[in-house]
Amino acid sequence: xxxxxxxxxxxxxxxxxxxxxxxxxxxxxxxxxxxxxxxxxxxxxxxxxxxxxxxxxxxxxxxxxxxxxxxxxxxxxxxxxxxxxxxxxxxxxxxxxxxxxxxxxxxxxxxxxxxxxxxxxxxxxxxxxxxxxxxxxxxxxxxxxxxxxxxxxxxxxxxxxxxxxxxxxxxxxxxxxxxxxxxxxxxxxxxxxxxxxxxxxxxxxxxxxxxxxxxxxxxxxxxx
Amino acid sequence: xxxxxxxxxxxxxxxxxxxxxxxxxxxxxxxxxxxxxxxxxxxxxxxxxxxxxxxxxxxxxxxxxxxxxxxxxxxxxxxxxxxxxxxxxxxxxxxxxxxxxxxxxxxxxxxxxxxxxxxxxxxxxxxxxxxxxxxxxxxxxxxxxxxxxxxxxxxxxxxxxxxxxxxxxxxxxxxxxxxxxxxxxxxxxxxxxxxxxxxxxxxxxxxxxxxxxxxxxxxxxxxxxxxxxxxxxxxxxxxxxxxxxxxxxxxxxxxxxxxxxxxxxxxxxxxxxxxxxxxxxxxxxxxxxxxxxxxxxxxxxxxxxxxxxxxxxxxxxxxxxxxxxxxxxxxxxxxxxxxxxxxxxxxxxxxxxxxxxxxxxxxxxxxxxxxxxxxxxxxxxxxxxxxxxxxxxxxxxxxxxxxxxxxxxxxxxxxxxxxxxxxxxxxxxxxxxxxxxxxxxxxxxxxxxxxxxxxxxxxxxxxxxx
Numbered sequence: 001x002x003x004x005x006x007x008x009x010x011x012x013x014x015x016x017x018x019x020x021x022x023x024x025x026x027x028x029x030x031x032x033x034x035x036x037x038x039x040x041x042x043x044x045x046x047x048x049x050x051x052x053x054x055x056x057x058x059x060x061x062x063x064x065x066x067x068x069x070x071x072x073x074x075x076x077x078x079x080x081x082x083x084x085x086x087x088x089x090x091x092x093x094x095x096x097x098x099x100x101x102x103x104x105x106x107x108x109x110x111x112x113x114x115x116x117x118x119x120x121x122x123x124x125x126x127x128x129x130x131x132x133x134x135x136x137x138x139x140x141x142x143x144x145x146x147x148x149x150x151x152x153x154x155x156x157x158x159x160x161x162x163x164x165x166x167x168x169x170x171x172x173x174x175x176x177x178x179x180x181x182x183x184x185x186x187x188x189x190x191x192x193x194x195x196x197x198x199x200x201x202x203x204x205x206x207x208x209x210x211x212x213x214x215x216x217x218x219x220x221x222x223x224x
Numbered sequence: 225x226x227x228x229x230x231x232x233x234x235x236x237x238x239x240x241x242x243x244x245x246x247x248x249x250x251x252x253x254x255x256x257x258x259x260x261x262x263x264x265x266x267x268x269x270x271x272x273x274x275x276x277x278x279x280x281x282x283x284x285x286x287x288x289x290x291x292x293x294x295x296x297x298x299x300x301x302x303x304x305x306x307x308x309x310x311x312x313x314x315x316x317x318x319x320x321x322x323x324x325x326x327x328x329x330x331x332x333x334x335x336x337x338x339x340x341x342x343x344x345x346x347x348x349x350x351x352x353x354x355x356x357x358x359x360x361x362x363x364x365x366x367x368x369x370x371x372x373x374x375x376x377x378x379x380x381x382x383x384x385x386x387x388x389x390x391x392x393x394x395x396x397x398x399x400x401x402x403x404x405x406x407x408x409x410x411x412x413x414x415x416x417x418x419x420x421x422x423x424x425x426x427x428x429x430x431x432x433x434x435x436x437x438x439x440x441x442x443x444x445x446x447x448x449x450x451x452x453x454x455x456x457x458x459x460x461x462x463x464x465x466x467x468x469x470x471x472x473x474x475x476x477x478x479x480x481x482x483x484x485x486x487x488x489x490x491x492x493x494x495x496x497x498x499x500x501x502x503x504x505x506x507x508x509x510x511x512x513x514x515x516x517x518x519x520x521x522x523x524x525x526x527x528x529x530x531x532x533x534x535x536x537x538x539x540x541x542x543x544x545x546x547x548x549x550x551x552x553x554x555x556x557x558x559x560x561x562x563x564x565x566x567x568x569x570x571x572x573x574x575x576x577x578x579x580x581x582x583x584x585x586x587x588x589x590x591x592x593x594x595x596x597x598x599x600x601x602x603x604x605x606x607x608x609x610x611x612x613x614x615x616x617x618x619x620x621x622x623x624x625x626x627x628x629x630x631x632x633x634x635x636x637x638x639x640x641x642x643x644x645x646x647x648x649x650x651x652x653x654x655x656x657x658x659x660x661x662x663x664x665x666x667x668x669x670x671x672x673x674x675x676x677x678x679x680x681x682x683x684x685x686x687x688x689x690x
Contacts, residue, residue: 051684054592056591056592056683056684056687057683057684076596076597077596080594080595080596080597083591083592083593083594084593084594085594089592089593091592091687095585095588095589095592095687096589097586097589097590098586099236099237099240108590108593109593109594111225111229112225112590112593112594112595112596112599113594114225117226117228117229156593157593159593160594
C-alpha cells in the first residue's frame with residue numbers, strides 16, 4: 001500500500017451544455033517522502049489534480065487514498081481535517097490575505113488548526129524564521145517582494161505541520177533568482193521528510209524532483 | 225478559532241471598510257433609536273397614568289352609587305323597588321363598614337350650588353364629607369390651611385381649579401410668567417395662605433311643593449324653587465389636578481357632611497333619584513366611598529356590594545382596560561420602530577453580501593488553509609453581531625438623547641401653560657436589554673443568508689477570483 005493512491009480518479013466539469021473532463025481516469029501512486037513534479041500544458045488537468053489532492057475539490061468518480069483511507073469518504077468534515085492537518089498548499093499567486101501582516105496570515109492558519117492564541121504569535125515567528133523572514137513579520141503582503149510573499153505562503157502551509165506540501169507553480173510568478181530560493185526551501189522541506197507534489201511547466205524546476213509525471217488531456221502521459 | 229478570534233476579525237474587517245460599516249451601523253442606530261424612543265414614550269405614558277392612580281390611593285377604592293341604572297329597561301321599572309332599592313343612608317354605611325375586607329367607608333353628599341367669593345361667582349357640585357376622610361391619601365394635597373376640622377361648622381376646603389373659575393390664581397413659582405400672559409388682567413393673584421379665613425358664599429336651591437301649584441297656575445310670584453345662601457369659612461386650599469384620576473365631580477368644594485345635611489336643598493340629583501323618592505328609602509348620600517384593606521379584597525367586596533343591588537365602580541378594575549389599551553398603543557409604537565429596524569436589517573444583508581463579493585478570494589484562501597464552513601460562517605456572523613451590538617448601544621444613546629430633547633421641549637411648553645413638568649419617557653430595564661438582544665438577534669438573522677452564501681463558496685473558483 002502506497003502512501004497516496006490515486007485510483008481511477010475522474011473530474012468532469014459541466015459548463016452550460018459542454019462537459020469537460022479535466023481529469024480523466026487517472027491512477028498512480030505516490031510514496032511517502034517523495035518529491036514529485038507534475039508537468040503538462042495549461043488545461044491538461046494538473047491544477048485540478050492538485051486541488052483534488054488538497055481536498056479543495058471532489059472527484060466525479062474515483063478515490064484518492066491517504067494511508068489506505070479514502071479522502072472523500074467522510075464528506076466535508078473529512079476534507080476540512082485534511083486541509084488543516086495533512087496538507088499545506090502553496091499557490092502561484094501566493095494567496096496571502098492582503099489586510100493581514102505576514103505573521104497574521106500564518107496565525108490565521110494556526111487558529112484554524114486549533115492553536116491557542118498565546119502560542120500562535122511565537123509559532124508564526126518561528127515559521128517565518130524557518131523561511132528566513134523573521135524580520136518581515138509585521139509587513140503586509142504588498143510590502144513584500146514576490147519571493148518573500150511566496151516564502152510567507154510556504155511558512156503558512158507549514159503552520160499545522162503537514163506531511164504533504166502541494167505546490168501549484170510556486171515559482172511561476174517569480175524571477176529565476178527568487179524561483180531558486182523557493183525551490184531550495186521546498187528541497188529543504190523534502191529533506192526533512194515531507195512529501196512534495198509540485199506542478200511546474202519549467203523543465204529545470206522539474207529536475208530537482210525525484211520523479212516527474214506528464215499530463216495531457218486529463219490523463220497521465222508518461223513518467224520521466 | 226475562538227469567539228474572541230471571530231470578534232477580533234469582525235472588528236478588523238469592519239474597520240477595513242469603515243465608511244460602509246458606519247453607514248450600516250447608523251441604520252441600526254436609527255432603527256433601535258426609533259424603537260426605543262417610541263416604546264419609551266408609550267411606557268412613559270403608561271407609567272404616568274398608572275403611577276397617578278397608584279399614588280392617589282384610588283386603587284383600593286370602590287365608589288358606591290344608589291342603583292344600577294339600566295338604560296335598556298323601561299322607565300317604569302326604575303320605580304320597581306323589588307330587590308334593588310337600597311338607600312344610601314347611615315344604616316347601609318354601617319353595614320358596609322362592618323363587611324370583611326373593608327378598611328373604611330364614608331358617605332358623600334353632593335348637591336349643585338352656586339358659590340361666590342369676592343366679586344365673582346360660579347356654579348358647581350359641592351361635596352359634604354366626613355372630616356375624618358381628610359386623613360386618607362386622596363386628600364393629602366393641601367396647599368395651605370387644614371382639612372375640615374369640625375363636622376358641624378360651616379367650613380370649606382376649596383380647590384385651585386375652583387379659585388381659577390372665581391378669577392383667582394394662587395401665587396406659585398410660575399407667577400411672573402402667568403402674570404405676563406394674563407394681559408387682560410382677568411385674574412387676581414394671591415397667596416394660598418391669605419385665603420384661609422375668608423368667607424365663601426354658598427347658594428343652594430330648595431324645593432317647595434306648596435308653591436308648585438301656584439307656579440303651575442301661572443302665578444309669577446310662586447316659584448317652587450327658593451334660594452338660600454350659607455356663609456362658609458375657607459379652612460384649606462387644595463391643588464386638584466383635573467387631568468389626574470383624583471379629579472372627581474364635587475371635589476372642588478368640600479364641606480363637612482354634618483353641616484351639609486342641614487343645608488336646605490332640592491333633595492335629589494337626578495330624575496331617577498326623584499322618582500325613587502316615594503317608593504324606597506331615602507338616599508342620604510350621593511355616593512359612598514369604600515376603601516378596602518388590600519387590593520386583593522377589592523373583587524370580593526365589589527361582588528358583595530353588587531349583590532346588595534348597589535351600583536359599584538372600582539377604578540382598579542378599569543385599570544385592566546387601561547393597561548390593555550396601553551398594550552395596544554405600545555404595540556403600534558413598537559411596530560413603527562420595528563419597521564425601521566427591518567430596513568436596518570436589509571442594510572446589514574446588503575453590506576455583508578457586498579463584503580462577501582469583495583472577499584471571495586479571501587474566503588477561498590481561508591478554506592484552503594483549513595477553515596471550515598462553520599468558521600467562515602462565524603466570521604460573517606461575527607461581523608453581523610458587531611454591527612448589531614454597536615448599533616444597539618448607539619441606538620440606545622440616540623433614543624435617550626432624542627427623548628431627552630423632546631421631553632425638554634414639551635416640558636418647556638407645559639411650563640409656559642403653567643403646569644407642572646412631567647417625565648414623558650420611561651426606559652424600563654427590559655427595554656434596554658430587550659433592544660440590545662433584539663438588535664443582535666436581528667443582525668444575526670440578517671447575517672444568516674450572507675454567511676451561508678459565504679460558506680458555500682467553492683474554494684477552487686474563489687482562488688481564481690481576482
